[in-house]
Amino acid sequence: MSELAKRAGVAKSTLSQLEAGVGNPSLETLWALATALNVQVTQLIAQPRSEVRVIRANEGVALRAEQSNYAATLLAVCPAGVQRDLYRLAVEPGAPRESAPHAPGTVEHIVICSGRARLGPVGQLVELLPGDYASYSASEGHVFEALEPHTTAVMLIEHS
Structure with missing residues (x-):
């Protein structure tokens, strides 16, 4: 955990909270972690697929930027080779x-x-x-x- 925190530039306490499921990371934190893990950020936030998936306009996990009034809600991840x-x-x-x-x-x-x-x-x-x-x-x-x-x-x- 120490190495990941160092590579991502994120506090170990933040990682501990996220691991415990009690944190609410910003978009910047998720991007930093994804980069440090060498994965797409969507792999950190994608929901499991069901046969028919519906996300209502006011649902989903909105990731908010720290420095601007910007929110992004992931709707779907593009599988490799698609x-x-x-x-x-x-x-x-x-x-x-x-x-x-x-x-x-x-x-x-x-x-x-x-x-x-x-x-x-x-x-x-x-x-x-x-x-x-x-x-x-x-x-x-x-x-x-x-x-x-x-x-x-x-x-x-x-x-x-």
Whole structure:
């Protein structure tokens, strides 16, 4: 612990608190620790994956900077060797967009910007509001349905 504290420039007492689960590290502290451990900072804060993952607009662990009014909430970690495509969606109420299964291992990530939508794998649909995030396997049939006019979203598709 002493060596890690020295390499990261962090007090040993801070590391002890973090190890005990009682600390609340700043973004700078996490970056320093990740650099000292030679890992991506996302490996220190990523949540375990479930089949359909939803993070509401006011949920998640927000990391705050010490020197500015800046907060970052990790929504998803990119696995090694994965390619990603990023889309902006503009969807109106009406017939839901039903997508056929993509290749095995494909994952869709959605953040609702405005409006309201119901989406996800058939049989596991979730309703999202502005700021909400969901991810799910797209290797089975899935749906995106706008529930309000002028629904917008950002969609990221991972291909492994």
